[in-house]
Amino acid sequence: MASGATKAAANIGMIVAKRPEKPGSAGKVVELKTNFIAVSTEFKYPKVHYYSFEVSDAKKKKAGRKDSQKVFEQMKKNQKFGAKALPVFDGGQVYSISQLDIGHRKETRSHSVKIPVDADGSGREKDLKVEVKYQGEIDLSPIGDYVKEKSTSAWDGNIQSSLTVLNAFANNKVRLSFLSVGRKAIFPPPRDNRPIFLPGGIEMKQGFYQSVRPGWGRLTINVDICATTFYPAGPIIDLIPKIIKTKFDRHEKTRDELRRGLDRREIDTLNRFFRGVMIFVTHRSDNRKPKHKVSYLDSQPADQAKFKQGNKEITIAQYFKETYKQTLQFGRLPCIVVIKPDKTKVFFPLEVCEICPGQRYEDKLSDDARREMVQKTAIKPWERFDRIETAIKDIFRHQRDENLRSIGMNVDPEFIKVKGRVIQPPRLTNGTEIVPDGGRWDLRKFIKCPRLHNWSVIVFENRNYAPLEMVKNAIRQLVSSLSERGMDVYPDPPIEYGNPQGGYDKSLLLAAQKARITRDRPAQLIICVIQKKVLGASGIHAIIKRICGTQLGVISQCIVANNMKGQNPSRWRQICGNISLKINGKLGGKNCVLADRELNFGTNKPYMVFGADVFHPGREEKGRPSVAAVCASVDKTVTRYVGRHSMNQKIKNEIIENLEGMAVELLNQFQRENNILPFQIVFYRDGVAEGQFQHVVQKEVEALKRAFSRVYGEKGEKGQKPQLTFIIVQKRHHARFMPVQRGDSDRSGNCRPGTIVDTEIVVPQEFDFYLQSHASPLGTARPTHYHVLLNEANFPVDAIQTLTYKLCHLSARCNLAISHVTPVHYAHHIANQAKHFVSWDGSGSGRSGSSGGRGGDTVPNTTRCEKMKSGIENEMFFV
Structure with missing residues (x-):
């Protein structure tokens, strides 16, 4: 340079x-x-002492966040920080307005802490070691200067540090009282105590979010509702019907139906769901409920899977009957397999396993689950604000929070009101002036249209499900929609049925060639009718976009076959109108x-x-x-x-x-x-x-x-x-x-x-x-x-x-x-x-994969990213 x-x-x-x-x-x-x-303008922005807080087990392995939090709670309960101390915990840090009673400032103090089993009796007691060391003071005055009305301060690391400390004080009490995710989201139990399930057996929990934010001349606290997904807690037998149910099933399997066993698809579904999930088992005679991490589901049922015990082979079902005097009720179901650190495999029948509570579901949601989650969380503004107001009064209760009181932070529970401004929408034109009303407008004609003469249709769906006559009728309606809006369209494009098993690339190439043959010019557009129920619309869509964009150099437009069906002609006409917008934009129109x-x-x-x-x-x-x-x-x-x-x-x-x-x-x-x-x-x-x-x-x-x-x-x-x-x-x-x-x-x-x-x-x-x-x-x-x-x-x-x-x-x-x-x-x-x-x-992917992919690592030399073909790289293929 x-x-x-x-x-x-x-x-x-x-x-x-x-x-x-x-x-x-x-x-x-x-x-x-x-x-x-609003936080009171009387807040003094004091200095706060902070300490490192490192928890490890007997093998000096760093403890997880939940165990570290339990250690902090136990130490606070036992007054290890001082009889009147009010420290707050923030992962690897502890903050306090007064100096804690842990010895000289410069020395590291070690404590041995025993944390009990969980409230439900699961897990085990743990002897952990924590090292606490004084790190210094954090001065909160920079954020006080930052929010002043005539401030010239800019956002920097000091502002970020101050907000981290203030959020620790604001959220400490509720995080220790309820299930929490991250530092700012909590999930109190629902009032009716009934879980909300999404397709695939995933549980959706609704909760509240709270964050201290800088405002105009003062600090504010932003409070909102939130939702996220968890693995459902409870007996696995009760949860299996919800996990394996598909949208094509009319009912969930009963216990009697489960006793007859599962098919291969259902076992594969359970295997994907449970891999890497923490469970506890309930069959032990000493009432202990040890926790285990699921490795996978065995393919054989419990009454057939055998292992060697002494000089003989016995089934898992026989072992449980002889050892625990327990006759399995669901012997035809497979077992959960746990692989121990020494590579030993341990088998647990599903009926003695329960999913541990509080585990986030972080895998990608299916289209159906995502759609249902959006529907369940979409609430009107007045209902949202009512819920937030109730949470402020009944859950957060800032005036009674001793942690906020300790640093002198007073909070007004009333919502801040502001003067907003509503600016006028712009005038649009398609040759005639259009004024949007409520954020939308009608568009019967396009202002600029290309000619569409070289195009074809390829159907990736069974002929019985998408017969040729149905596709022809649907395409006629699409042609009519494009023509009505001003596009010159060749009305009879060739229609081919693709063969995904033979490769999408070959089918798409054939469609492109058919369009080229029709008008002796390069293909402008391929309409792809896809079968959503097989791979999911996004999966097929991705394959088509990649092949058409990076290999063929032709614009593509996907349509789900089910939308073409004639039960609701007006709906298909509306869909054609939306597709027309995209096609016109993709081909260079306006x-x-x-x-x-x-x-x-x-x-x-x-x-x-x-x-x-x-x-x-x-x-x-x-x-x-x-x-x-x-x-x-x-x-x-x-x-x-x-x-x-x-x-x-x-x-x-x-x-x-x-x-x-x-x-x-x-x-x-x-x-x-x-x-x-x-x-x-x-x-x-x-x-x-x-x-x-x-x-x-x-x-x-x-x-x-x-x-x-x-x-x-x-x-x-x-x-x-x-x-x-x-x-x-x-x-x-x-x-x-x-x-x-x-x-x-x-x-x-x-x-x-x-x-x-x-x-x-x-x-x-x-x-x-x-x-x-x-x-x-x-x-x-x-x-x-x-x-x-x-x-x-x-x-x-x-x-x-x-x-x-x-x-x-x-x-x-x-x-x-x-x-x-x-x-x-x-x-x-x-x-x-x-x-x-x-x-x-895909190496290192998935919950049980390797830890590859840390921030700062570089991608392998073999990884490549294909570019768009020159024929369409300067077109609006992305519309």
Whole structure:
């Protein structure tokens, strides 16, 4: 990199946008209730002592979080910290406002602690050792300075440390009282004590989340409801019917049916479910209930599986009858196998096993389970706020919390009310002016349509389930929908039936060739009718996208066969309307655009909007690389985008490693299409937490600046280097709003689309705001939190907020305002497709896999990420 760019990049980390002095004023002012409560401004931000707290067993193996918490509770109960001490526990740290009675400051004190068996009698007593050492004081005054109204303080490590300490004090009592996940979520038992099951036997628990947050001139506490999934606790025999039930089963198996045994599919389902799960057994005569980690399920039933005892072989069922005087009631069911450290295998019949409570289910949910979880957690705003208010009064009870009292933190239990603003929706046009109503609009004609003459249909479904005549009728309706909206469509595409067993690639290649033969030109589009019930729509969809995009270079559109069935013609017509939007966008058309003068970048010179996101694999995919995606607008209406993706080399790296290279390609593409380079760039970056802001600014803004030097020339020989506005987009937060006056809400009780909050629950000096851009008819709308980190164009508050809102109306996938800006929406879809373009061997995956894939590790040299074929890499294949 040239020296000038190096010098500029070195200072990037110090340039973080401040909130403009003139506040925003656009829109109608409304009073909103927030799910934040206020910490008294009398809080003194004291100094807090902190100690390391390391727990280990007799073999010096580090104890887990639950055992460490039990040790802390036991020591506190036995007054090991001092008779009047009120310490709080935060994993490997203990905090206290007064110095604890553990000896001299500089020495490490060791304690032996015996923790009892669990309340249900499971597990065993453990003798553990804890080493406690004084580490120093944490001064909370930096966060006090940070929240002052005329503060010039910036977010840094001291602010993060202060929030960690304050959250430990705020959450310590409830975490020790209830089942907890992480540091901020608790799950009290439901009032009716009835578990909520999702498809696949997974239990969903609903609870509450609490986090201390910086606000305008004071601290706040954000309280919300939350939900997550667990393995259901209890006897395995009672849970098996729920685990093996499919959506095609009319009823759950009875105990009598279980006694007759299980088929191979059902055993495989149980094997996947139980692998790595902690259980305890209930058959011992001494009433002990030892815990074990499941290795797998045996393929043979208990009354057939044999092992050698002395000089004879006996079955598991015989062993239990002779040794424990217990006749198995479910002898035809398989056994759980536990492999001990010495490689010995121990077999336990399912009827003597229970799942230990409190175990998170962290594997990927099925489509059906995810859909049902969304339905069960979607509640109206007033119900959400009522639940939160009840939790504040009955569960958190901040006024009675001795830990908060110890540091002088008083909390007002009433919700903070703020003055929000509802800005007007933009005017759209498809040749006729369109004004969105409630975040949606009707679109009968497209403003620009391509010709669709070279396309074909391939059906990956049995002819009996999707007969040819049914497919033809459905495609006629799709052709009619496209034609009505202005597209010139060849009405009779060839229809082929694919053979997945022979390989999807061969079937898709045949479909592409059929389209080419029809009009003697390259295929424009392949419609793929998929069978959702076999692999799941996402699995087949991923295969098709990879083959069509990286091998054939042709646009694809998947349709689930069941949607084509004729029981509900109006529903299929509606689906065709939605598919038409996508097809037109994918092939280079434009559905609608913002009306003239709606896009205001504060300049008459060319502008460009970027969106970026990174796909990170889940915990069940250890070692899988992250995939980054960037897309950018290449036209003045900001409706046509070009996308790029790349694989990060470092495991779990939050930074987009190849941002410079992708930005260079996108800038060059803009120049090819417009014969000029952009003067102004607005870059929206998704998926970054507050603690990573400075790191992202330093790394990714530097990468963009290097890209500008490469494309524009070091001194701007090819034109003035662009002004860069860099904005973080946060969707994963717990802020919610509800209008105080019913007349200010929409029909669902939510804020109206276009609602902005940028006071009271944010800090004064940082340029951030909450924007709820969409309608949420089912549940409580989640606003998106935007942080402007770099503002070289000096956008005023109203300008960047209205521009951001308008960019939420331009997705080619739907006729409604979406919850965040369109370029981020597209980048997310590109990343989710591109994750399937990685040739990854899957080593180290799964709960019982190796620990490969630690943060900072690099992916193997054999791992590759395929690129899109040149024929469609500059098309909107991701719509």
